[in-house]
Amino acid sequence: MILFEGVSKVYADSQTALSQVDFHLKQKEMAFLTGHSGSGKSTLLKLVSLMERPTTGRIILNGNDISHLKGNDIPYLRRHIGMIFQDHRLLMNRTVLENVGLPLLIEGYNRHEIKKRSLAALDKVGLTGKGNSFPINLSGGEQQRVGIARAIINKPPLLLADEPTGNLDPKLSVEILNLFESLNQSGMSVLIATHDLGLIAKMRYRTLTLREGEMIDDGLLGGRNEY
Amino acid sequence: MSTSPRKHKKSSAVSPRISKVSYFGRIKASIVQHVQQLSSSFFELWRTPVATLMTILVLGIALSLPTVFHVMYKNMERVTGQWDSASEVSLFLKKGISEERIQVLINKLGLYENIETVTYISNHQALQEFKDISGFSKALDHLDENPLPAVLVVAPVKSARNAAGSKLLVAKLEREQDIDLVRVDIEWIEKLQAIFYLVVDMVIGIAALLLLSVLLIVSNTIRLNILNQRAEIEVLKLVGATNRFIQLPYIYIGAWYGFLGGVIAWFFSLILVFWLHASVLSLTSIYQVEFEIMSLTFNESIVLVITGAVLGFVASFISVKQYLVQIEPK
Numbered sequence: 001m002i003l004f005e006g007v008s009k010v011y012a013d014s015q016t017a018l019s020q021v022d023f024h025l026k027q028k029e030m031a032f033l034t035g036h037s038g039s040g041k042s043t044l045l046k047l048v049s050l051m052e053r054p055t056t057g058r059i060i061l062n063g064n065d066i067s068h069l070k071g072n073d074i075p076y077l078r079r080h081i082g083m084i085f086q087d088h089r090l091l092m093n094r095t096v097l098e099n100v101g102l103p104l105l106i107e108g109y110n111r112h113e114i115k116k117r118s119l120a121a122l123d124k125v126g127l128t129g130k131g132n133s134f135p136i137n138l139s140g141g142e143q144q145r146v147g148i149a150r151a152i153i154n155k156p157p158l159l160l161a162d163e164p165t166g167n168l169d170p171k172l173s174v175e176i177l178n179l180f181e182s183l184n185q186s187g188m189s190v191l192i193a194t195h196d197l198g199l200i201a202k203m204r205y206r207t208l209t210l211r212e213g214e215m216i217d218d219g220l221l222g223g224r225n226e227y
Numbered sequence: 228m229s230t231s232p233r234k235h236k237k238s239s240a241v242s243p244r245i246s247k248v249s250y251f252g253r254i255k256a257s258i259v260q261h262v263q264q265l266s267s268s269f270f271e272l273w274r275t276p277v278a279t280l281m282t283i284l285v286l287g288i289a290l291s292l293p294t295v296f297h298v299m300y301k302n303m304e305r306v307t308g309q310w311d312s313a314s315e316v317s318l319f320l321k322k323g324i325s326e327e328r329i330q331v332l333i334n335k336l337g338l339y340e341n342i343e344t345v346t347y348i349s350n351h352q353a354l355q356e357f358k359d360i361s362g363f364s365k366a367l368d369h370l371d372e373n374p375l376p377a378v379l380v381v382a383p384v385k386s387a388r389n390a391a392g393s394k395l396l397v398a399k400l401e402r403e404q405d406i407d408l409v410r411v412d413i414e415w416i417e418k419l420q421a422i423f424y425l426v427v428d429m430v431i432g433i434a435a436l437l438l439l440s441v442l443l444i445v446s447n448t449i450r451l452n453i454l455n456q457r458a459e460i461e462v463l464k465l466v467g468a469t470n471r472f473i474q475l476p477y478i479y480i481g482a483w484y485g486f487l488g489g490v491i492a493w494f495f496s497l498i499l500v501f502w503l504h505a506s507v508l509s510l511t512s513i514y515q516v517e518f519e520i521m522s523l524t525f526n527e528s529i530v531l532v533i534t535g536a537v538l539g540f541v542a543s544f545i546s547v548k549q550y551l552v553q554i555e556p557k
Binding site for chain 2: 103106
């Protein structure tokens with residue numbers, strides 16, 4: 001699914017965010033990406049979604065080298081990746097249903113199909129009946145679920161989550177991670193960046209550890225995943 | 228874990244532009260999207276009614292000035308068209324000339340190449356006309372004899388309706404022995420026309436600047452909209468929206484601004500014409516000229532609002548191309 005080959009990222013201010021990173025996330029695999037703040041977790045996710053370009057190395061996504069993908073093609077690439085953020089990144093002036101249906105609207109689906117699939121996605125994340133609410137009226141956990149529903153609505157093969165439980169209490173965090181687990185079991189590859197080692201320990205999945213931009217560990221903390 | 232690089236396809240060879248929606252489905256959705264964006268962008272304007280009204284009024288004023296100039300120019304042109312009669316030459320004949328001699332003179336003048344028509348006004352007709360106009364009818368009745376001479380009104384051919392042509396004609400006519408006085412008023416008209424054309428040139432320059440200001444106002448308004456909605460644009464880009472998809476509402480908002488500005492300009496020009504109507508009527512009655520000020524025609528009104536919409540469209544397009552492309556999700 002994702003293959004990093006000697007990927008480095010040096011920002012314009014000469015700060016090295018990633019250094020010679022190699023890893024391979026297989027299809028239908030779920031893994032955690034961990035490390036302290038500034039270790040390069042977010043940069044790695046940004047490189048996969050081409051919010052940033054690698055300085056050196058190659059990034060292969062689904063068999064295609066995306067390192068030098070043309071700018072005009074990036075939106076189409078992002079349609080194959082579901083992205084979830086710590087701050088949810090919802091449009092506060094649109095309803096939950098409109099937020100969730102956004103990827104389908106962009107892809108050109110008709111209104112009826114968008115509504116049908118948005119309701120189904122909301123149902124999947126446990127937000128049935130919240131479609132007409134505005135995000136501002138939802139709790140942090142519910143907002144995060146809206147973000148997840150938006151990320152999975154067009155059934156992307158890959159799900160990237162950047163600190164998805166960062167603003168949630170432990171109980172909600174486990175619920176959200178259980179949701180990721182069920183999505184992974186339905187066939188999506190999932191890569192979750194988090195610094196919550198307690199949570200990682202509970203879930204027991206493959207964990208990629210970054211420190212100062214270098215991949216220092218790639219290990220299996222539990223036995224649920226076959227990797 | 229390791230995968231040979233040769234196995235991987237280059238991005239140029241395989242594009243991620245694979246859609247789950249059929250080609251015709253996307254075209255249909257695109258048309259629907261345009262219609263929806265067109266209407267939703269109109270309603271979007273009224274989410275901030277005061278700011279929108281201010282912008283539209285400024286645009287309306289900026290567009291109404293060239294419109295008013297156009298209305299004035301159109302009417303002035305009609306007035307100058309009527310000035311052709313002022314290039315007529317009045318020939319005051321010597322007193323006591325017989326009707327036969329006058330007829331001979333008329334026939335002779337009719338043969339001049341630079342004369343189009345000759346109209347004879349007898350001294351009786353002239354007196355009657357003077358009585359009607361002046362209101363001194365009773366006083367004039369007490370005169371022993373008619374003091375007015377007979378007049379021939381000569382209309383030069385079109386090519387001779389200018390200062391040089393008139394001078395040539397006057398010189399020729401002055402040589403006729405039955406003519407007492409030759410009178411022509413062409414020079415002041417030419418001076419007035421020269422001033423008029425100078426004003427027209429200045430007005431065109433001012434109108435061009437005002438149209439440029441419309442472009443700048445809309446462009447800046449859209450720029451501010453884009454900057455205010457930066458977070459929303461970033462989200463849209465993150466979930467796979469193309470620049471084309473994101474820019475559509477902004478372009479339509481710009482077009483709406485221009486369109487509504489055009490409507491305001493049309494309304495302002497109507498008010499102005501209505502306001503000037505009474506003054507023009509009283510002025511023209513003094514000169515005994517029948518002249519009614521003309522407003523914008525239906526076609527001109529359509530051109531005005533379309534021009535506004537096109538200016539708004541172009542301005543927002545420029546703004547969107549300049550600022551929206553620069554916004555990338557962080």
